[in-house]
Amino acid sequence: MARQELARFLRERRDEMGPADVGLPAGPRRRTPGLRREEVARLAHMSVDYYTRLEQARGPHPSPRILEALTEALRLSPAERTHLFRLAEASPTPPAGPVRQVRPYVVNLLRRIPEAAAVVTDASYDVIDFNPLADALLGDLRQEPNLARRRFLGLNGYESSSAEEFGHIAVARLRAAADRYPRDEPIARLLAELRASSTEFTEIWNTNPVRAPGHRTKTITHPQLGPLRLNCDVLAIPDDDQQVVFITADPGSPTARALRHLTAKV
Structure with missing residues (x-):
């Protein structure tokens, strides 16, 4: 039964996707929706015959390496990846690393809220x-995009009334990321740098804080605008282990006028 369920899952997922979803040219007009079997096989670096047997429930139980290749080829979310391993009666291996690409609908969401500052952060x-x-x-997010580095290495460029609280939130999230992605080299390098450069980071890390993001109000002192009272709200994107942070001001407040002035300049 599990073999048939695995085959059905692969067929349905392939039918849901198009060439543009995986960076392939559309090519000649297609008679049926979705990707072709040979396209999935090529993306997963396996033979067409082997992939066809999986879809027809005739193949052997795929190895974790094969399942990882299918996860990548079919662009599965973490939840879908876990489901794929379960159908194959295999234990999921830790993901190689966090998702570092933003889905198009999230990008569009950021652009549709002009009076709110919004960022997407990975794990x-x-x-x-x-x-x-x-x-x-x-500040220049391209020059220093990591919020934990900005917080613990003094790279923010402004003071914040919630700096201590955010420090605990950041450490809690980084500890969770280290547990979920033990093979991810960028995370390992970041943690090594923070431990070596920030005594505060190490002290908070050793307390194993349990903090969750949510609605918070804080005051920052902006280099040009002065004190700003801001609301921070977090929207989780669990499929990609990402968060969207919306930074807004109370309507009609001096901070709202300052943000409107700043918006006009960008």
């Missing part, structure tokens, strides 16, 4: 996308 607190207001408000 290591790297800012992987942002809107112009966020860049103007938080």
